[in-house]
Amino acid sequence: MNKLLEQINSPDDISALSVERLKLLAEEIRELILASVSRTGGHLASNLGVVELTVALHYVFDFKKDKLLWDVGHQCYAHKILTGRKDTFADLRHAGGPSGFPNPKESPYDQFIVGHAGTSIPTAIGMALAQQQENKTDKIVALVGDASIVNGVSFEALNNLGLVKRQLLIVLNDNSMAIDATQGAVAKYLSKVRLSQTYEDLRKTTRNILEHMPVIGKGVDDAIEKIKKSIRMALPGSRLFESLNIPYFGPVDGHDIGSLSELFRAMSHLNRPAILHVYTKKGFGFSPAGQDPSKYHSTGPFEMNGDSVETAPSGRTFTIAFGESLSKLAAEDKRIVAITSAMCDGTGLGEFRSKFPDRFYDVGIAESAAVDIAAGLAKEGLRPFVCIYSTFLQRSFDQIFQDISLQNLPVVFCIDRAGLVGSDGPTHHGLMDIGYTRMMPNMVLTAPANELEMKLALEFALRQASPCVIRYPKDVVPVMSDLEMLACAQLFELSGAVAVRKGKNPQIALVSYGSVLGEALKAAETLAKDGIEVDVVNARFAAPVDEKIITLARRGKGIITIEDHYLACGFGSAVLEAAASSSCAHGPKGKRNAKIAVLGAAKEFIEHDLRSSQFRQAGINADRIVEKTKELINE
């Protein structure tokens, strides 16, 4: 660790530093981020971009008392380093180490655990309204990026900013580097502003703001008018925000700690909400090609994947299998279009985008609109595949209900990152998608257990005239035996479960949903060694549930369902419902009660860790299945 940073154990320790020393500190923080992320994985470029911004914020505000709100939150590394977490930073995203997102359990300097886009402004408004109501004067700062300010909830909040009649500083961290065809109107607007600005303009704007900024409590409104006028002369940037009645300042240089500090200090005294538009550069200060890449590359697998660094996958992932399968299908069926919300690479759509650029839509971080646009596409006869992570698709729950399920449109939801997600932790787990989609009429829920089934599931979905949900995890596809693969080679038929392993006189059947089939097979193997024979059934569908599963549950000691989802409202729950409903109406006398044990995650938030450790913690791995089977048999 470097010298200056060694002395910084809390933001208090930087208050007496000169701007020159702050610059040095920023460099040391950048080095620590690089060194750690190259080992642990995480978001690199966005964090390197906000180091100066973060240092300046902590230099001016006192976030023991004042409130700093992050949006998405993956850019909080410098903040974590400055707020007493530098010594554990080498364990970033590892069990026991700091998480990759803000978390009040880690530090009083963090307000909300966040990971989804667009929430900093509305939550900041709520805090400001409370302060207003209670006549408190803590300063509130909400950071938001140019990619996440366009999310619906962010705009809804901006539209309600007028409720706040006191200080609330919104820092718009604009790090967009280029005009991209897939960008939306706001991005184009910001790009236009950016292209109109020279570096000298940014300095001029900074001076303008500082010159006209009022002293505390005096003539604030007048001053704002003066600043706005003098800035507007030079700049086109204010129009969008002014039409929404939001005082806008900027753009200014987000890497100039000195100017930023002065600006923050001046703006902290405004008695109304305001936006400061700040330019930063993703990956600022890190040019591995130019400098000494080996220094950062030697510490471990180090691969830039968009904004984030991921250790190289140890095998073929479900995501890759999905992307390739969909591209193949799309070559045969021209009705197929793909939609994603700022997650083209993450959802494996890279190949699809290159091969079918006119049939690929990236709507930015706008999950709700993505689903409604899919509804329109399907209404006109196309076959949209909506590719969004499980946790982010939660943003589209109501659109899936009204605009897909109620209309019975054949949209296919390709839910990546379903289940436990490993190092991203609780904001990113996809533990509710079975529940929030299986309640809806017309929805068919399926989950492939391996790569072969991914292809079959997609083909099945395309044959349907109704909406279909396909879920799969952030994981490698499991390797199975030839015999097992043979079972999985059967075509997908609506609700049809398949037997993958047959025990001799089995008392129990293990019924798994999706990729946890691998765990069930492993458990069956272990049990066989202990002389306990079980069947293993691959349910394939969570809605509708195969009646065969209910029949199995009435045999011998019954069944155990296994899934990578909350137990609440999950696959097992669907099986319980099906058994409870079918039993009274149709069940043979005296056989009303099917014997069903359910394995799924308990209603808890599982912290960042290895996915395998999270499985152990959630009790949905092979060991737990073995244990549960023995419990059932010994009852």
Added chain:
Amino acid sequence: MNKLLEQINSPDDISALSVERLKLLAEEIRELILASVSRTGGHLASNLGVVELTVALHYVFDFKKDKLLWDVGHQCYAHKILTGRKDTFADLRHAGGPSGFPNPKESPYDQFIVGHAGTSIPTAIGMALAQQQENKTDKIVALVGDASIVNGVSFEALNNLGLVKRQLLIVLNDNSMAIDATQGAVAKYLSKVRLSQTYEDLRKTTRNILEHMPVIGKGVDDAIEKIKKSIRMALPGSRLFESLNIPYFGPVDGHDIGSLSELFRAMSHLNRPAILHVYTKKGFGFSPAGQDPSKYHSTGPFEMNGDSVETAPSGRTFTIAFGESLSKLAAEDKRIVAITSAMCDGTGLGEFRSKFPDRFYDVGIAESAAVDIAAGLAKEGLRPFVCIYSTFLQRSFDQIFQDISLQNLPVVFCIDRAGLVGSDGPTHHGLMDIGYTRMMPNMVLTAPANELEMKLALEFALRQASPCVIRYPKDVVPVMSDLEMLACAQLFELSGAVAVRKGKNPQIALVSYGSVLGEALKAAETLAKDGIEVDVVNARFAAPVDEKIITLARRGKGIITIEDHYLACGFGSAVLEAAASSSCAHGPKGKRNAKIAVLGAAKEFIEHDLRSSQFRQAGINADRIVEKTKELINE
């Protein structure tokens, strides 16, 4: 029925009419709407406001082929009358008659079943993209109101409008009548534009647009520039939309059929998306105070409730009980604040707003932001009560997860219109809220069975340090016997169910959740007459489930759960899960399987009808409980 309208059986029949005749037609349509709505209830003012607009749209476009997309959709009455549904219009919102919302099952002129705000633009974009991809040229028109264009999904769509490179007309139906303190920035902006306009200005703008509008396919881009420039001279209206790169035209008079027709015709040839800003007046042409109110009032109970007409409630509603209880609590506890999204009256908050204006927030149709603002308020120590209908709170699913449940903040969700909602039909039923909230850690789910329990449930929620969900239906509070009320007078304790009726040697317990307790008690009474004794238990909580319920389920013939929710993921499902989980681990040997039958709505969309009829259809009324009990006993 009047003369001209008699001859109109489809939009084809108006194509040859003169503008003068169209005006007459509009008047006749208005009369029919008034006559019908005064009898059936429904949305009156908004429908009267768009009669001319609707006539002009059908005059110019051919919506057999072209696409007309409504937003929220409650203003589609004139459209329904013009598209072959005038003869059944007297049965509006009644079983067998037209629904109060667009519905493709009723007519090929309807595209989507809608009822939630903000979806017309994104679905229109989807349809336009499909047309673009397939080189089709059907015209697409999306209507959107000034209240719903601010919803997040609508903004996300506007931000993506640039994806569309062909015709797409957005008609912004601006009927805002006054600047209201609770309005957002867009509303203020539109009001400012409105205040700057005289009637003569609107006419001038219309002429300007028509003069410069290009002939088909020729110099469209240039012409748009010319129009924009000539309009901008006179008007401030374009700034917001231009900063989003959306060609904006207007404002123009929305009651001038002749001008509207010319404008629609001209704009239908634009080869890119554009917005036409139209002023309409809610309730246009109807002044019951001035003219002959008796004519409209005599036909039945007729009461203006904001925009909609509701027949007078036949008793005290849960909504009123909630509003009064919350106001009383708020008088004692200053931390209490209330938040709603454009549903102050609908959620019973009128009294709260008058008594505590500084503690009341209406954020407009922005359910997602409402929840995040509540998160901020709670973070700062206040106790927010979020009051939103069950179906609309679906818009906040992800915010409830990340910003409330994950943070474990004590926000209380007061979910009105939970369960079946009667005449509004499938877009408005609240049949999923138990499921979408009970999956989340930290959430406590409770439901009052009557007015007394409403008060107790609110008091309970205020005592909690965690988030709490309280659901109640669009219905009157049930009247119960003194003995029954005595049972309900017990304080709410976390997860604690209460026995409301004790049978002698009962074989079955009926376990109800929320207001369906009334049905359970009625069933018990009927069964007693048949000599069948049952217990009736008021569960009060769906999460956590009372272990006592599981114990009951292991007694005699078991239990029947009853709820006003989809069976999938509902209260009964939670009981099944609890039984399945507790049985293996803790259940006595041989008693693993609790006997649980579940009654809830099947996974279907239940059409508009009386709530009582919908209950019968869903099979969750007293009759069905009796039947199910006998089935269980005879097994």
